[in-house]
Amino acid sequence: AQRVTQPEKLLSVFKGAPVELKCNYSYSGSPELFWYVQYSRQRLQLLLRHISRESIKGFTADLNKGETSFHLKKPFAQEEDSAMYYCALSKTGFQKLVFGTGTRLLVSP
Amino acid sequence: KAGVTQTPRYLIKTRGQQVTLSCSPISGHRSVSWYQQTPGQGLQFLFEYFSETQRNKGNFPGRFSGRQFSNSRSEMNVSTLELGDSALYLCASSLGGANEQFFGPGTRLTVL
Numbered sequence: 001a002q003r004v005t006q007p008e009k010l011l012s013v014f015k016g017a018p019v020e021l022k023c024n025y026s027y028s029g030s031p032e033l034f035w036y037v038q039y040s041r042q043r044l045q046l047l048l049r050h051i052s053r054e055s056i057k058g059f060t061a062d063l064n065k066g067e068t069s070f071h072l073k074k075p076f077a078q079e080e081d082s083a084m085y086y087c088a089l090s091k092t093g094f095q096k097l098v099f100g101t102g103t104r105l106l107v108s109p
Numbered sequence: 110k111a112g113v114t115q116t117p118r119y120l121i122k123t124r125g126q127q128v129t130l131s132c133s134p135i136s137g138h139r140s141v142s143w144y145q146q147t148p149g150q151g152l153q154f155l156f157e158y159f160s161e162t163q164r165n166k167g168n169f170p171g172r173f174s175g176r177q178f179s180n181s182r183s184e185m186n187v188s189t190l191e192l193g194d195s196a197l198y199l200c201a202s203s204l205g206g207a208n209e210q211f212f213g214p215g216t217r218l219t220v221l
Contacts, residue, residue, distance in 0.1 A: 094207075095142050095206075097154060
């Protein structure tokens with residue numbers, strides 16, 4: 001079965017602190033992994049995907065197939081990073097996304 | 110270019126009624142996917158349409174159906190509404206395949 005687990009509902013940090021949002025998945029095969037973000041009163045939008053290997057807004061995520069994880073990291077959190085973050089997977093080349101339950105990141109000044 | 114639009118934005122229905130939600134994709138996008146978002150179950154995939162054909166379906170009862178028109182606009186229909194159908198319904202459009210999905214603002218359905 002396809003499953004995405006985000007163990008933390010809420011992650012609260014101070015500005016400038018490192019951030020790591022955890023994501024573990026179960027999937028038989030080679031999935032594609034994504035991080036989506038939803039800022040307050042905005043639409044759900046793609047933050048990054050593992051195949052692009054990009055750093056977006058200072059965030060990075062490395063796919064660890066051995067640990068079946070795709071944790072999202074940022075070395076220095078900013079207040080504007082406060083948002084809801086969703087980890088998701090899909091079968092490579094397919095549109096169907098399986099989402100985790102999301103982690104709310106709160107960055108305090 | 111204009112983003113994904115969904116109408117209506119808010120809807121209140123009573124149990125037993127049916128409802129139709131509409132999604133207009135980004136121009137040129139032929140894939141439209143629908144998701145249900147609830148506090149209890151989170152974001153769940155309903156179905157995907159590409160060039161008027163349903164390509165994938167999630168684990169929802171047959172009361173949930175959809176279609177796509179030749180201009181790629183899509184509708185989803187829920188018949189015999191239940192209280193548990195209260196949710197935010199999101200649609201996303203894409204060029205298809207491995208391309209990025211762009212989400213709409215959602216339709217908030219409340220079933221009384």
